[in-house]
Amino acid sequence: MTNRKITLEDFAKDKGLGEHIRRSKEVAQALDAKTDTLPYSRVFTxxxxxxxxxELTPKRFELLRLASKGPRSIGDLAVATHRDQSAVSKDVARLKKLGLVRVESVANAGHGQKKIVTPVASTISINASITAA
Structure with missing residues (x-):
């Protein structure tokens, strides 16, 4: 058995990790350049x-928090929150419109399709500046 050094390229084969690395480098370069805004961030008026x-009600935040523990179907989220699946589906649609989650339809063995909810980011940071007029 030979010892071989593991590098980032070994993980780049995995599209998700490779994309994460690429985006992380862009953010790091923007931080180094001290730009006013960071890539993949969103600034609100x-x-x-x-x-x-x-729009980010306590029930929607709970769905976001549960999905952050790993991708979950809308049905799984409904069971975990003891809520009706149609209500959860509407709340997930609002979270998607806010840009907080990604929803992907996947095959559900013998039952057609199911929607999998995945958060877009692992954190939400709020930095507010209030200046006098």
Whole structure:
């Protein structure tokens, strides 16, 4: 058995990790360049931010938190939250519109399709600056 050094290229074969590495490098380069905005970040106006907060209800935040533990189907989220599947589906659609989750249809063995919910980011950071007029 030979010892071989493991490099990032060994993981780049996995499309998800390779994409993550590429995006991480872009963010690191923007930080080094001290740019005003970072790639893959979203900046809201105060009006948009107020609308965003009103849309991120406690029940929707709970769905987001549960999905962050690993991709889950809408049915699984409904069971975990003791809610009706149609209500969860509507809330997931709102989270998708807010850009917080990705929803992918996959085969459900013998039962057609199911929708898998995956968060777009692992954190939500809020940095507010209030200045006098």
């Amino acid at each position: 105060s009006y948009e931010f107020e609308a965003f907060l009103s």
